[in-house]
Each structure stands twice: as structure tokens, then as C-alpha cells.
Amino acid sequence: MNLIVLSWNYIKGQKLNTLLNTLLLGFGIAIIVVLLLVSTQVQDKFTRNAQGIDMVVGAKGSPLQIILCNIFHIDFPTGNIPLEDAIWLSRQRLIAEAIPLALGDSYRTIRIVGTNHKYVGHYGGKLAEGKLWSGDLQVTLGAQAAMTLGMGIGDTFSGEHGMSEGGHVHEGHDYEVVGILQPSGTALDNLILSNIESVWIMHEEEEEGEDHDHHAHTDDELIDNPFGIKIYHDLEDKEITSLILKYRGPMAAVQLPRMINARGNLQAASPAFEMARLLNIVGIGVDVVQGFAYLIIFIAGLSVFIALYNSLKERRYDLAIMRSMGASRMKLLVHIILEGMIITFLGGVTGFILGHGVVELIGMMTGEGAQVSVTGRIFLSEELLIIVVSFALGVVAALIPAITAYRTDISKVLAKG
Amino acid sequence: MVRIQGLSYQYPGAQQVNYPDWEVTQGDHSLILGGSGCGKTTLLHLLAGLLKSQQGELTVAGTSLPSLGGAKLDAFRGRNIGLIFQKPHLINTLSVIDNLKLAQYLAQLPQDHNRIDHVLGALDITEKSKSKVFELSQGQQQRVAIARAVLNQPKVVMADEPTASLDDQNAFNVLDTLEEQANDNKASLIIATHDQRIKDRIKTQLEL
Known part of the structure; x- marks a missing residue:
């Protein structure tokens, strides 16, 4: 038994909520991954083709x-x-x-x-x-x-x-x-x-x-x-x-x-000038989709926050009992934050798999013969950032619930029941 | 074992409650008696370090509680005090055995399966160890709660109205179990109650 196992058990107990939050965040992150993979590969192809041509x-x-x-x-x-x-x-x-x-x-x-x-x-x-x-x-x-x-x-x-x-x-x-x-x-x-x-x-x-x-x-x-x-x-x-x-x-x-x-x-x-112009035009569309993805990610964070915050009402006794068993305030804070992080990590992994899958599917559908073909089987260092961001989102979403848990007046809660 | 002197407590906007000086020796059991609202639970919470005392001296297991604070007080409670409430208040998402492991983990003690098996056996709930809490009957849940309270071999087991919602038969069963487990683990048992049925069972009493 440790805090991760404990948090995981609470997450397992909230299957539908977890599914919703994981999918929501997964979709948001998948869109970012798709944009990242496709734009990197297309730009890479463009750069290689235009290389050395003035x-x-x-x-x-x-x-x-x-x-x-x-x-x-x-x-x-x-x-x-x-x-x-x-x-x-x-x-x-x-x-x-x-x-x-x-x-x-x-x-x-x-x-x-x-x-x-x-x-x-x-x-x-x-x-x-x-x-x-x-x-x-x-x-x-x-x-x-x-x-x-x-x-x-x-x-x-x-x-x-x-x-x-x-x-x-x-x-x-x-x-x-x-x-x-x-x-x-x-x-x-x-x-x-x-x-x-x-x-x-x-x-x-x-x-x-x-x-x-x-x-x-x-x-x-x-x-x-x-x-x-x-x-x-x-x-x-x-x-x-x-x-x-x-x-x-x-x-x-x-x-x-x-x-x-x-x-x-x-x-x-001039290839450099024309490509910059083209990416500028396409960029507006990309920005809109990207903005939409960030909006979904924000809503996912909000949803994780609401889920945790609501669950705290039912868990006041659990938290107070844990304190009575020797848990410090800090431990409860970490316990709740871990819960947020595990949920958003699941979302991040879902988005990662979904994004790569979609790009691979696009690559298969456009066919190998296309001048600009893409594959979902490459991994970019920028994607590490997604893991960091999803963890950070979990921390932020869980912060207020965690502070609430930290501040639980255990005597008051336990005296009621 | 437990000693209070000049202890008083005041909730914001309420009248101050003064507690008589009192001492319980190691291994002795005692009751805190009194009607509703006279401050039984408050005293129990003060003794368990769930509430911070404002005035007076308060020693549990040779340690002055007011001198401890924050995480140290929590750790002290986890190792030296076992708490039992009117309702079992088990962690519902965990199995019986995980509830007990959690008690060892939160008290920062090594997770000792033999000890868990021993306590489960002593309380006759071994075959339920893998069950989820909600699959247990009320009586089984109460036994798990007692198992959890004595698991870390605390110096004091404190129970707040453990029999209030039980019929006579079950009330005495719980009381028997509490006394038996406290004795087995060489712990003092302190029960805060207004339940008249218990009065005759434990002679040492503090009337508030």
C-alpha cells in the first residue's frame, strides 16, 4: 500500500468519470499530436526538397x-x-x-x-x-x-x-x-x-x-x-x-x-519566400484547430477539477479517518494531487496513442505514393512536453481539491458521525 | 498512561468546557460518561490529538501532546492511538486487507502481513480479507474497524459511542471484542459514551 495505489483505487472506483476525463483530455492531446506529427513531417519534406535551391x-x-x-x-x-x-x-x-x-x-x-x-x-x-x-x-x-x-x-x-x-x-x-x-x-x-x-x-x-x-x-x-x-x-x-x-x-x-x-x-x-507565404496561409487553419484542441484540454482539466472537488464531499470521512490513522496534512494533499496526475496521465497516454494512430491511418489512406506521405511511427522530442503538460494539468486541476483536503477539520468531520 | 490537568477547551462563540484532572494507568480501561453536548467527544478528540488543546496539560503514553504539532502529532497518533467511531468508517474503495495495510502505511510502519493475518484471525474475519467493504455486514464492518484500531498495537484504544446504534446483543458483543482486543494488545481502552448499558462493565469512570 502506498499513495499511488490508494489514489489508483479511488480512480478505479469512479470508472465513468475517469473514462469521460480520459477521453476528453485524450482527444485534445490527440489533436495536438496529429498537428505536430503532420506539420513536422510535411515541413521536413518541404525543407529537404527545397534544400539548396535559391x-x-x-x-x-x-x-x-x-x-x-x-x-x-x-x-x-x-x-x-x-x-x-x-x-x-x-x-x-x-x-x-x-x-x-x-x-x-x-x-x-x-x-x-x-x-x-x-x-x-x-x-x-x-x-x-x-x-x-x-x-x-x-x-x-x-x-x-x-x-x-x-x-x-x-x-x-x-x-x-x-x-x-x-x-x-x-x-x-x-x-x-x-x-x-x-x-x-x-x-x-x-x-x-x-x-x-x-x-x-x-x-x-x-x-x-x-x-x-x-x-x-x-x-x-x-x-x-x-x-x-x-x-x-x-x-x-x-x-x-x-x-x-x-x-x-x-x-x-x-x-x-x-x-x-x-x-x-x-x-x-523564391522557395523560401513562397513556402513562408504558404505556411502563413495554412497556418491560420492550423491555429484554429490548435486553439480548439487547447480549449478541449482546458475543459478536460476543468472536468478533472470538478470530479475531484465533488468526490471530496463524499470522501470527507475517508480523509479524516486517514488523518486519524496517522496521515499528515501533506500526505492527503499529495494523495489528491496524485489522483489528478494519474487521470491526466491516462488522458495523455490515450491522446498519444490516438494521435499516432490517426496519423498512421492518414498515412495509410493517402498511400505511400503521395508526394507528401506521413507516418505515425515516428516520435518527436516535443512529445515529451505533452507528458510534462498532462502531469502539470493534473497538478493544477487537483490543486484546489488537494488544498481543501489539506485543510479538512478532522475533529469536526469525525464528531458528526 | 493518560493524564490531564487543568484542561479546558472552548469552541468559537461557545462556553468554555473545563475538564477535571484525570489519570488512567497503563492497561486500565475507563469510560468517559455524560449526556449529549457535555464535551465527551471533544475530550476524546483532545486526547487523540485530533483537536489542539488550548489550555492545561495533556499527556498520552508519556508524551505531552501540546508539545507536538503538525506531522509529528499525526505520526504519534498513528502509532500510539487506535480510534473507533460509532460507524465503522472504512475506506469503501479498498478491500478489507487493503484497509489494514493502509493503517500500517499511514502510521509509517512496515507492512506486516503476518500481523494483519493474526488480527484478522483474532476477530474472525479472515475469510473476508479479500472482500470489498460494502460486501460486509454491519457487524463485520465494525470488527474490521476494531481490527484497524488495534493493528498497530497502540498504547491507547479510544472509542467514541461504539455501541450507540446497536441492540443489546450486538452492543455487548462489540464491548467484549473491544475489551478482549485491548487486553490482547496490552492497550488501555477509553470509551466515551452515554450508553447506560456499558456503565456496569467498566469500573473506572470519568463523569463529565
Whole structure:
């Protein structure tokens, strides 16, 4: 027998009250846990994907859309930019690295991205098997993409126009899988990567139809460009979707955006700025939900307080008898506070399990293939705070009842009965 | 064992009650007699340290109670005084055996199962040890209350109107048990009562 066992026995004697308080607090804490887990994982994913990217240049339109489309691969392109402009930009001395992206096609909702090997290098992608694409219509799959599609080296498929399922199928030109990447925790995982020429081939065919002149090119017709793309004759009708830029120095951040935005159809977008803006917008919703959760937690605390306070009326004799058996005032104070702490601890544990369960369920429902997937099987150091907070809530809720117990006039209570 | 001298007590807004000087020797049993409202319970509470005396001397088991305060007084009470009330006042959420363990724990004594078994056996409630309090009859509950009072082998067992609500048969049963248990544990028994049935049983008496 000790105070914890004693308090626990009183809690067991109040099953319905305990259930109500545990659930109430559990729900409040579960909401906080869900918000914490999801926002941490989403932000982590965003940060990793935007890492080292100072600017994305796309066609005129929403800068946020440019970022969402070209870094996180969740929105649609704003349009295309002339390759000539991209070459011009990549030759500016303020730019350390420029990676071209050509989007527009997908296969079973997984995006096909035309780019060069620098894109893989930027995210630190490593090959699991096979090789990176080297010729037209060769693709290398991200780890997750390979798993979702169930494809391996040597498999072929036809791309579909657009980013969603049911797009027009580009028949006649089959892609061939030549390599698969290791998981990297970045956007690479869920992409199909090819060279830019492959994306052009798909669309030239569409636009120019049967009339396209398939004459043989010779190497001396090649146009020099910093992206390593094979371009014959002229640049005029060549377009890409965007250009991912790394600055050479801090001056670039000052000078480049103005320079880019002044040039024709180009639009500069800063990942850091746009993400801050997005989180700001989403943040209002998160704040509302969070406020609601704190309200529930507050009500739970109040409910624990009321339950304890009411139970003291029935327990006046118990408390007085305990004093008559040698318990000090302090012991009764601790006894009541422990009771509050045990109830809120149960609530905390319930919320913890519930929160992780819900996040895991969300993760399972959105599917592994989603660009931003979440799991309930990670634990954050911030969650320790939840344990501390739930204990503290128990102490606060039990404080007034405990002081009442401390002050019990035992002689008066015992004389009555 | 118990000695009072020049003791008086006054509730706020009430008349002061003066108690006659009185002494009980170790192992002796005695009654505190008097009608309702004459201060029997108050005296018992003063002797048990449940009330703080305002004036006069008060010694229990060789210790001057006014010199003790707070947690020390509580600890002294837990080890040296066993209290019994008109109703059993057991802790309802606990089993019989846990009620007794609680008495040892709160008196800061080691939790001794042999001692608990012995007392349960002496009061013939061994087979109820695992039962919840509310499953017991009134008489069984009263026996558990007595077991709890004598468990820590106190120097004094104090009972406040232990027989008031009982019929003759049960009143004498309780009285027998109280005397027997006090003797077995070498404790003095002090009973505050207005119950005329008890008067003839215990000769040492303090009339208020």
C-alpha cells in the first residue's frame, strides 16, 4: 500500500468519470499530436526538397504555383519558357548552377521529368540498380515510383499527356526503364526521370504529326548549350518548363529577380519566400484547430477539477479517518494531487496513442505514393512536453481539491458521525 | 498512561468546557460518561490529538501532546492511538486487507502481513480479507474497524459511542471484542459514551 495505489483505487472506483476525463483530455492531446506529427513531417519534406535551391524560374504566373509544381511536384506548370532564355540565364555570372526541367507527362499519375543528371546529383540520389538515362526515351525511376508501378529494368511503358490519370497516351514512343534510384527522402523518390529530348519527342510528334521531317542530323549542326541537351539547327521553338537556380553569392538575390522578371515571359520564384507565404496561409487553419484542441484540454482539466472537488464531499470521512490513522496534512494533499496526475496521465497516454494512430491511418489512406506521405511511427522530442503538460494539468486541476483536503477539520468531520 | 490537568477547551462563540484532572494507568480501561453536548467527544478528540488543546496539560503514553504539532502529532497518533467511531468508517474503495495495510502505511510502519493475518484471525474475519467493504455486514464492518484500531498495537484504544446504534446483543458483543482486543494488545481502552448499558462493565469512570 502506498499513495499511488490508494489514489489508483479511488480512480478505479469512479470508472465513468475517469473514462469521460480520459477521453476528453485524450482527444485534445490527440489533436495536438496529429498537428505536430503532420506539420513536422510535411515541413521536413518541404525543407529537404527545397534544400539548396535559391530560385526557380518558370513562365509568368503564380510564383507559389511555380514552387509547388517544380520543387514539390504537386501543382501544374504555369506554362513554358523559351530555351533561349534559359540558356541566357544560366550564363549569368551570378548563377552557380542551373538545372532545366521539362514537365507535362506522367505515367499512372507519376510525373515524368525531363532534366539532366545534375538534378539527381542535387538531391544526392544514388542508383540502386542499372544506370541513369543516357539516350532518348530511357528513364530512371525513383525508388517509390518503381515500387508503385511495380516496374524493373527493361520494362517499357507509354507516357500519358498531363499530370492526372486518363490523359492522352503517347503511343508509338515507349519509354524504357534503365535504372532505379535508392530512396532519398526527396522528390526524386516519386518521379520518372528522363532527358529533356525525350519530352520534346513526345510533344513534337503530337504537334507536327505525320509531316515531321525525320532527317538525319550530323554533329556539326549541334547548338552549344550549358545543359548538355542535343539541339539541332535552332533554338526558336524549343521550350522547357523551368530552371532551378543556385546563386553564386548574396548579390544574386538582389539583382536576379528584377532582371528575370523584366525579361519576357519569365517569372522568378523564391522557395523560401513562397513556402513562408504558404505556411502563413495554412497556418491560420492550423491555429484554429490548435486553439480548439487547447480549449478541449482546458475543459478536460476543468472536468478533472470538478470530479475531484465533488468526490471530496463524499470522501470527507475517508480523509479524516486517514488523518486519524496517522496521515499528515501533506500526505492527503499529495494523495489528491496524485489522483489528478494519474487521470491526466491516462488522458495523455490515450491522446498519444490516438494521435499516432490517426496519423498512421492518414498515412495509410493517402498511400505511400503521395508526394507528401506521413507516418505515425515516428516520435518527436516535443512529445515529451505533452507528458510534462498532462502531469502539470493534473497538478493544477487537483490543486484546489488537494488544498481543501489539506485543510479538512478532522475533529469536526469525525464528531458528526 | 493518560493524564490531564487543568484542561479546558472552548469552541468559537461557545462556553468554555473545563475538564477535571484525570489519570488512567497503563492497561486500565475507563469510560468517559455524560449526556449529549457535555464535551465527551471533544475530550476524546483532545486526547487523540485530533483537536489542539488550548489550555492545561495533556499527556498520552508519556508524551505531552501540546508539545507536538503538525506531522509529528499525526505520526504519534498513528502509532500510539487506535480510534473507533460509532460507524465503522472504512475506506469503501479498498478491500478489507487493503484497509489494514493502509493503517500500517499511514502510521509509517512496515507492512506486516503476518500481523494483519493474526488480527484478522483474532476477530474472525479472515475469510473476508479479500472482500470489498460494502460486501460486509454491519457487524463485520465494525470488527474490521476494531481490527484497524488495534493493528498497530497502540498504547491507547479510544472509542467514541461504539455501541450507540446497536441492540443489546450486538452492543455487548462489540464491548467484549473491544475489551478482549485491548487486553490482547496490552492497550488501555477509553470509551466515551452515554450508553447506560456499558456503565456496569467498566469500573473506572470519568463523569463529565
